Amino acid sequence: MLLDYMTWPEDLDRTDYALLGLHGRKANKYAFFPFVRQMSFLHTAWVLPSAPLYSPEAREVRWWFENNAQDAEEIRRSREAIGELIDVQLRQGIAAENIFLIGFSQGAVMCIDTAFRYPTRLGGVISLSGYIVHPQQLLEERHSANNNIPIFLAHGLRDRILSIEVGRENNRILNEMGYNVEYREYDTAHRISSEETRDIRAFLHRHMYGLHPDDPRKRDEHVVAF
Numbered sequence: 296m297l298l299d300y301m302t303w304p305e306d307l308d309r310t311d312y313a314l315l316g317l318h319g320r321k322a323n324k325y326a327f328f329p330f331v332r333q334m335s336f337l338h339t340a341w342v343l344p345s346a347p348l349y350s351p352e353a354r355e356v357r358w359w360f361e362n363n364a365q366d367a368e369e370i371r372r373s374r375e376a377i378g379e380l381i382d383v384q385l386r387q388g389i390a391a392e393n394i395f396l397i398g399f400s401q402g403a404v405m406c407i408d409t410a411f412r413y414p415t416r417l418g419g420v421i422s423l424s425g426y427i428v429h430p431q432q433l434l435e436e437r438h439s440a441n442n443n444i445p446i447f448l449a450h451g452l453r454d455r456i457l458s459i460e461v462g463r464e465n466n467r468i469l470n471e472m473g474y475n476v477e478y479r480e481y482d483t484a485h486r487i488s489s490e491e492t493r494d495i496r497a498f499l500h501r502h503m504y505g506l507h508p509d510d511p512r513k514r515d516e517h518v519v520a521f
Contacts, residue, residue, distance in 0.1 A: 299344065300345065301342075302340050311389065315384075342384065348360070400457070407425070413438060419445035421495055422446065422465070424486075446474055446476045448465055451483040456485040
């Protein structure tokens, strides 16, 4: 099942990187667009899918799985659909290590759930204001290809949907699994703050190009000023 998705911008002369943005519960592929417009990377496509589950009364309101049930089969189907979208990028000639998964809330859940099982090394994971679903199952099913994947994990101190304790527990679980996590907390609610956006941009810059954002080398054709 190929997800309904949009790619932005549509008129790239060449695409070296793909950033998959996974929205939260009761949203759709357009939810990430305000965030996407703040990112500054050349030769980079944002791939923004809508989750597969929806109410017949409101097809534009999507979710990856039912929050309360956290049904493993439902999550598996969404995970496989995201994996198919990654495969599309590979067939279009983008290297696996140049593909990053970025998700908010329920989308953050799916980023980790998908990337850790994916059989080819990906570029990185950015998990924002989410949680880790079925951690023991994830530990058993994860693929060694992504044991060293870069991870940016962030949570809001004033989050009333998923408390800061959830974020700290995420960090603890991932560290116990042996992953190298860049964990940040922000003075915000269940949202992405401006400070958080700057740190995400810097994380991507380092792991896409291997350069600190303040690096003076301007000859790298991918780099644009923040």
